Amino acid sequence: MNSRSQSQRFPLWASLYLALTFAVLAIGFYEAMTAPKEATMGNLYRIFFYHFPHTILSFVFPYLNCAAAFLFLFWRRNNSQRALKADAFALASAELTVLYASVGLATGMLWGRAAWGIWWTWDARLTTYLLLWLLYVSYLLLRRLTNGEQKAVLSAVLAIFAAIDVPICFMSIRWWRTQHPAPVFGGGADSGIDPHMLPAVFWNLAAWAMWGAFTLGLRYAIERRRQREPGEATAVVPSGVPQPILEVR
Amino acid sequence: MIPFSTLSERHLVYAYCAVWILQFGYGAWLAVQWRRSGRNAGNKKTTEQSG
Amino acid sequence: MSYAGYVLTHLKKDLQLEWRARELINGMLFFALLVVVVFSLAFDPTAYPTIARQISGGLLWVGLLFASITALNQSWAREMHNNVLDAQRIAPAPASALFTGKALANFIFVSFIELVLAPVFAIFYDLHPLGNAWLLLLILPLGTWGLTVNGTFFAALSLRTRNRELLLPLVLCPIAMPALLAMIQATTNVLTADYPPSLWIKLLLGYDVVFTIASVLLFETVLNAAD
Numbered sequence A: 001m002n003s004r005s006q007s008q009r010f011p012l013w014a015s016l017y018l019a020l021t022f023a024v025l026a027i028g029f030y031e032a033m034t035a036p037k038e039a040t041m042g043n044l045y046r047i048f049f050y051h052f053p054h055t056i057l058s059f060v061f062p063y064l065n066c067a068a069a070f071l072f073l074f075w076r077r078n079n080s081q082r083a084l085k086a087d088a089f090a091l092a093s094a095e096l097t098v099l100y101a102s103v104g105l106a107t108g109m110l111w112g113r114a115a116w117g118i119w120w121t122w123d124a125r126l127t128t129y130l131l132l133w134l135l136y137v138s139y140l141l142l143r144r145l146t147n148g149e150q151k152a153v154l155s156a157v158l159a160i161f162a163a164i165d166v167p168i169c170f171m172s173i174r175w176w177r178t179q180h181p182a183p184v185f186g187g188g189a190d191s192g193i194d195p196h197m198l199p200a201v202f203w204n205l206a207a208w209a210m211w212g213a214f215t216l217g218l219r220y221a222i223e224r225r226r227q228r229e230p231g232e233a234t235a236v237v238p239s240g241v242p243q244p245i246l247e248v249r
Numbered sequence B: 001m002i003p004f005s006t007l008s009e010r011h012l013v014y015a016y017c018a019v020w021i022l023q024f025g026y027g028a029w030l031a032v033q034w035r036r037s038g039r040n041a042g043n044k045k046t047t048e049q050s051g
Numbered sequence C: 001m002s003y004a005g006y007v008l009t010h011l012k013k014d015l016q017l018e019w020r021a022r023e024l025i026n027g028m029l030f031f032a033l034l035v036v037v038v039f040s041l042a043f044d045p046t047a048y049p050t051i052a053r054q055i056s057g058g059l060l061w062v063g064l065l066f067a068s069i070t071a072l073n074q075s076w077a078r079e080m081h082n083n084v085l086d087a088q089r090i091a092p093a094p095a096s097a098l099f100t101g102k103a104l105a106n107f108i109f110v111s112f113i114e115l116v117l118a119p120v121f122a123i124f125y126d127l128h129p130l131g132n133a134w135l136l137l138l139i140l141p142l143g144t145w146g147l148t149v150n151g152t153f154f155a156a157l158s159l160r161t162r163n164r165e166l167l168l169p170l171v172l173c174p175i176a177m178p179a180l181l182a183m184i185q186a187t188t189n190v191l192t193a194d195y196p197p198s199l200w201i202k203l204l205l206g207y208d209v210v211f212t213i214a215s216v217l218l219f220e221t222v223l224n225a226a227d
Helices: A012-034 A043-057 A061-075 A080-116 A124-144 A149-179 A195-227 B007-043 C003-021 C023-042 C049-075 C077-090 C095-124 C133-158 C164-192 C198-223
Strands: none
Touching (some): A012 A043, A012 A195, A043 A080, A043 B007, A061 A080, A061 A124, A061 A149, A061 A195, A080 A124, A080 A149, A080 A195, A124 A149, A124 C164, A149 C133, A149 C164, A149 C198, A195 B007, C003 C023, C049 C077, C049 C095, C049 C133, C049 C164, C077 C095, C095 C133, C095 C198, C133 C164, C133 C198, C164 C198
């Protein structure tokens, strides 16, 4: 197996990448603070520079999770080593989905409260983020409440269902809000961004994407280590012998 | 130095702090898990169910 | 035996078992009635008649959702006694036929509850639909199938988990949200005649097709999850 993943030490390239990520995060923060003041909201709008990357990225991780789930089910019988890796990746991307969606919701609510006086409104975007969050929390709960071999299979199946559901949620909520309009938090997505603010947007998007990739990789590596603990490896890989479904009370 | 007088300014500070706490808190938890998993792999302790 | 033959056999078996015991139907009926009463206390329909019409679509479906979750949790319980489910897995019949038969049986049970509950609801809430009431004959089955097909699938998925009855609503509700939104909006549109419900009916139809296909294809994986 790859000796890098066997080592106890944090590889050098990862440390350098982390340092670079912190640098980009710092630049992003600086750009966010020095971008010109917004006409109506003053300084408050700067929340957008953190809110926007998180909400965009919270739609990327679910599809990584779905791809990993498909790969797990595909490799489950023929290539158990790859299946284990796919399962670890699925768990990592699901946790990141929940994390990024949580940040998106929190920043959205803080912004909304200060700008429009309400903590929450059931507008299209916020409702979609909430449902996304709920879907992937239910995925993590399923993993927590399942033991042994079936954990990976059952969560892979749920991941596929969740990924199918995300676009349906998005469309249905959008149609709902077209029929019954509600106050839209954060202005329209189509409301133009002043070109002077674009550098801040891009730097922060890059920064949080880099951070996301780093934490994804780290979480994946930790899960892989946990899988390799004695007694764990065989728990995920199917034995090929049919197991009875027992009544658990 | 940090603007804190109006509601808007406070919420801006809360929002940025919330993001840092959530993200770097998760990062810190991961760092702890990494170190713990390194120790376990080295000592071959009995496993604990996690994740 | 053809695939349809297997499905019908499973369906007949579930209907027969339920007919003999009748515990599920009785339990669900009474539960649904209690839900209607609780909602009437919470949202007094006589005091606010216009609002009552606007929210009763939602209340009806929420009540049905809770009632069907209690039914779904029990639906696989029969298969667990005496290792019947393992016998099913060994049998040469396709596993998805078992799923389809059971989903259809659950659909029939929940529809039966609906047929009783909807008129009771209309009476307690003094409802007369302002829109085309015949559309309800389309909306109710489509909505029920959306809940039942996913519910039966996730009930089977929860079989292998530690906290079976707890997990089913936690997993079902997020996945079913778009369908719930659609069925509630469609029913409300029929009751209040604000908008035509055609958009929501199309969404329900699409949802049902997509998730029926997904459930049928993935059932065997779930059934053999530990192998």
